[in-house]
Structures are given as C-alpha cells and as structure tokens.
Amino acid sequence: MIDKEVEKLIHQEAIRHKEDLNLIASENYPSKEVLRACGSIFSTKYAEGYPRKRYYEGCEMADEIEELAINRAKELFGCDHVNVQPHSGTQANMAVYLSVLNSNDSVLSMRLDQGGHLSHGSKVNFSGKIYNFHFYGVDREAEIIDYDEVQKQAKSVNPKLIVCGASAYSRVIDFDRFSKIAKSVGALLLSDVAHISGLIAGKMHPNPTRFSDFVTTTTHKTLRGPRGAIIMCSEKFKNDIDKAVFPGIQGGPFLNMIAGRAIAFKEANSINFQEYSKNVVSNAKVLSEVIIANGFRVVSGGTDNHQFTIDVSTQGYTGSEVATALKKIGIIVNKNGIPYDKLPPKITSGVRIGTPALTSRGMLNGEMQLIGDIISEAIYAKDDNKKLNLLKSRVKDITNQFSFPGYE
Numbered sequence: 001m002i003d004k005e006v007e008k009l010i011h012q013e014a015i016r017h018k019e020d021l022n023l024i025a026s027e028n029y030p031s032k033e034v035l036r037a038c039g040s041i042f043s044t045k046y047a048e049g050y051p052r053k054r055y056y057e058g059c060e061m062a063d064e065i066e067e068l069a070i071n072r073a074k075e076l077f078g079c080d081h082v083n084v085q086p087h088s089g090t091q092a093n094m095a096v097y098l099s100v101l102n103s104n105d106s107v108l109s110m111r112l113d114q115g116g117h118l119s120h121g122s123k124v125n126f127s128g129k130i131y132n133f134h135f136y137g138v139d140r141e142a143e144i145i146d147y148d149e150v151q152k153q154a155k156s157v158n159p160k161l162i163v164c165g166a167s168a169y170s171r172v173i174d175f176d177r178f179s180k181i182a183k184s185v186g187a188l189l190l191s192d193v194a195h196i197s198g199l200i201a202g203k204m205h206p207n208p209t210r211f212s213d214f215v216t217t218t219t220h221k222t223l224r225g226p227r228g229a230i231i232m233c234s235e236k237f238k239n240d241i242d243k244a245v246f247p248g249i250q251g252g253p254f255l256n257m258i259a260g261r262a263i264a265f266k267e268a269n270s271i272n273f274q275e276y277s278k279n280v281v282s283n284a285k286v287l288s289e290v291i292i293a294n295g296f297r298v299v300s301g302g303t304d305n306h307q308f309t310i311d312v313s314t315q316g317y318t319g320s321e322v323a324t325a326l327k328k329i330g331i332i333v334n335k336n337g338i339p340y341d342k343l344p345p346k347i348t349s350g351v352r353i354g355t356p357a358l359t360s361r362g363m364l365n366g367e368m369q370l371i372g373d374i375i376s377e378a379i380y381a382k383d384d385n386k387k388l389n390l391l392k393s394r395v396k397d398i399t400n401q402f403s404f405p406g407y408e
Contacts, residue, residue: 014407019399020330021371025195025307025354026167028224029361029405031267034260038226043256050242065259072265076201079209079232084261085245085253089194090119092216092229093163096190097131098248099240101160104132108154108187109163110145111135114339117167117192134159138169138339143300145169147177154185164208165192165216168336168352170284170303172205179211190214194229196305198222198356201268202277205305213237222280222306222356224273225264228257279364280306283355286365290372291353296379299338299350307354311338312379319348325382326351329392330399331375361402370398 001007017029030038042065048055051063051070066084073082086092101107107127110116114137118125121133134157139146154162164178175191182189191208197217199205208215215232219225233241246253267273281304288298288308299309312322319335326333336352343349353375358367374391381387 017404017407019396020332021395021399022357023331023333023353023355023371024357025334025352026221027354028198028221028356030220030224030226030260030264032406034224034226034263034267035406037259037263038256040256040259042259043254045255046252047255048246048252050246062255065255065262066253069258069262069265072262072269073230073232076265076269077197077209077215077232078207079215080235081233081238081241083231083233083241083245084258085250086216086229086231087250087254087257088227089117089192089216089218089229090125091245091249092218092231093119093190093192094126094249095231095241095244096214096216097127097161099237099244100188101131103130105161106132106134106157106159107161107163108134108136108150108157108159110166110169111137113337113341113345114138115166115169117165117194120163120165120192138300140340143339144171145173147174147181150178151181151184154181154187158185159187161190162187163190163192165190165194165196167195168307168309170298170300170305170308172304173208175206175208175211188213190216192216194218195221195307198224198268198273199277199281199305202274202280204274204277204281214241219261219264222277223264223268224276224356224360225268226257226260228254228261230261276359280355280359282365283359283363283368284308284353286368287353287355287372290369291376294373294376296376306356307352309336309338309350309352311350313338313343313349315379317379317382318343319350320346321382322351322379325388326375326378328385328388329374329378330395331371331378357404361404363398363402367398370394 047059047062069084109120121128136150162182189212191212218229220227284303297311323335333351335348336350337348338350
C-alpha cells in the first residue's frame with residue numbers, strides 16, 4: 001500500500017483482533033469471500049433506483065447482483081419481499097416508520113434501558129423526536145418480557161405500530177404472541193432482529209417473518225455478512241418500503257456491500273452455518289454458566305441466544321470500570337445497563353458479553369470454560385496490575401491458537 005500511514009493502522013487493527021478476545025455481541029468476522037466482494041469494483045458504481053428501474057446507465061451487473069441478493073435473502077428467511085439497500089439497521093427502521101407512520105403517531109416498543117435500541121424511540125434519536133413512543137420493559141424479578149403487561153399497554157396506548165426485538169435481551173422472543181397482541185389492537189408489527197437474524201437463519205431461534213408485517217435486520221452481527229441492513233415485508237407493503245428507502249431516505253445503494261450480502265446469504269443457507277449458529281448459542285450458555293458458578297449474577301439467569309449481561313454491581317463494581325479492566329488483559333466487551341439500572345449509561349451496572357466473533361474464530365466450549373474463568377478472575381482483580389498481567393498472558397495463550405476469518 002502506497003499510503004503507509006493507513007497501511008500501518010490497518011495492520012495494527014488486524015493485530016488487535018488477532019491478540020484480543022472480541023466479546024462484543026454486535027461484532028463478528030465475515031468470510032474472506034465477503035470481504036473480497038466488499039472491496040470489489042462494485043464500490044465504484046452508482047445505481048440509484050431498483051433493478052431494471054435505474055436512473056443511471058451501465059447498471060446491468062448492478063441489477064443482477066442486487067436481484068441475486070434479494071432472491072437469496074427471500075429463500076433464507078422465507079419472506080415475500082426484501083429490500084437489500086439500507087445502509088444500517090437504524091435506517092432500515094427509519095424506512096419502515098416512514099412508510100406507515102405520520103408525525104406523532106403512537107408506537108409501542110421496548111425501553112432502551114431494559115434491552116431496546118436507540119431507534120426504537122429514544123428521545124435522543126430521530127425516532128423519539130418524530131413519533132410518539134410508549135414503552136414496555138421486562139419483569140423486575142424475572143427480567144424477561146411480561147407479555148401480559150405488553151397486552152395491557154397496547155390496549156391503553158392503542159399504537160399504530162408495535163416494535164419487538166432488542167439489542168440486549170438474552171431470551172427467546174415470542175413473535176407469535178407479539179403478533180396476536182398487535183392484531184388485538186389493530187396495530188402493525190415490526191420485528192427488529194438485528195442481533196438474532198443469524199440464529200434465525202441457523203434454525204436456533206424462531207423466525208418472525210410469518211408473524212410480522214415488517215422485519216428488519218443488520219447483516220453483520222450473527223449473520224456474518226458485511227455492514228448494512230435489509231427490510232423484509234409482505235407484498236402488501238412492498239411499494240411503500242421501496243419508496244421509503246429510495247428516494248425517501250437514501251440515494252444510491254452500496255453495491256459492493258450488497259454483493260457481500262449476497263455471498264453471506266448463500267453461506268448462511270447451509271448446514272455448516274447451522275452448526276456455527278448452534279455453537280454460538282452453546283458457547284454463550286457455557287460462558288454464562290461458568291461466570292455464574294464463579295459468583296456473578298447474570299441478567300435473567302442465563303441466555304438462550306448469543307449474548308448475556310453480567311450484573312457487576314452485586315460485587316460493588318461498575319460496568320465502566322470492569323470493561324476497562326478487561327480491556328487491559330485483551331478481552332473486549334462493552335459496558336451495558338441492566339434492567340432498572342440506577343447508574344447512568346456512561347457508567348452502568350453491567351457488561352454485555354457475546355460469542356459470535358469467538359465462535360467464528362473456531363472457539364468452542366472448552367475455550368469458553370477458560371475464558372469464563374479469566375473474566376471472573378480479572379473482575380475480582382481489576383485493580384491488581386500484577387494479576388492482570390498474568391491473566392493477559394493466559395489470554396494470549398488462547399488467541400495464539402486461532403486466526404480470524406478473512407485474515408488467515
């Protein structure tokens with residue numbers, strides 16, 4: 001690479017990933033084939049519009065690659081229509097809102113501080129500024145969604161749209177129940193499965209498509225594709241969704257990312273990916289069980305998917321200081337609130353743990369046992385630099401055994 005400054009930073013980032021244990025629940029490693037597509041000649045092509053209906057010439061291959069991605073996504077998730085152009089999950093949600101809501105319409109969604117997402121009505125986000133969001137949460141004791149309470153709130157609020165899905169929720173979401181609640185009050189249902197779409201594709205979580213009017217997901221988390229998102233919907237809303245994406249909120253699509261998505265959808269529609277998804281969930285369960293056995297409380301008592309949140313406040317710690325201590329030894333997590341957290345978002349009472357990236361590196365239950373013990377010891381020794389240095393060497397003993405996909 002001619003630009004040595006950029007080359008150095010890319011190299012250093014690759015080394016960081018090689019030497020660290022990445023437990024960020026929203027991060028993953030795509031295959032080398034996906035990365036090649038993302039860096040392909042498609043990155044230069046402008047193609048406003050949709051296949052066979054473009055505003056630019058020279059879009060023959062662009063049309064074919066987008067149609068390929070659409071058809072593969074439809075087969076993978078069993079849906080009527082897919083828009084593969086959104087640049088992010090938030091933009092996918094924005095397009096859904098724009099397609100069916102008017103300013104100040106009522107929407108019911110999960111509270112951000114109990115597992116929801118910024119784009120589900122947070123006051124600092126466009127969604128909370130434009131629409132009238134009301135919120136459901138989790139039961140204070142069980143820390144799982146109380147569907148009876150959601151039903152009561154839906155009857156009280158009478159929303160035009162109900163949003164289900166979360167960014168920090170470790171239990172199975174009952175899409176059938178959400179669908180029945182939505183229908184009982186005449187609301188539409190949006191299922192945001194950004195975190196679990198890979199598990200859905202891998203047959204490790206129920207599929208929301210037949211229960212939902214709209215389904216949005218990013219393609220880079222458990223799905224192991226490139227950054228970006230897709231929107232799935234019934235034929236009834238096809239035109240509204242497409243118009244909301246373009247020309248509603250975006251210009252030209254990133255065709256290189258769409259090419260990467262096409263490959264990722266094919267990879268996800270395989271027996272190997274089902275095995276991968278099974279390992280992601282198994283790894284999360286084992287890791288959470290080790291941490292619980294070592295004296296920590298995990299929100300809701302465990303996990304059914306790829307992630308869980310450790311409540312470190314029971315030991316008198318904050319999520320911020322624990323995340324910093326773990327970073328010192330090469331374990332990368334994010335501080336995260338717990339349900340009914342008394343601490344502010346920049347401090348928090350918990351840390352969120354996810355297993356997709358480590359599973360992509362080939363780590364299995366045996367490694368999770370070791371990592372769970374290292375995490376536990378590091379939290380207890382967060383102010384003991386000598387102990388932390390010893391734990392850092394144990395982390396390197398693990399990472400030295402595994403490459404990461406795309407950079408073998």
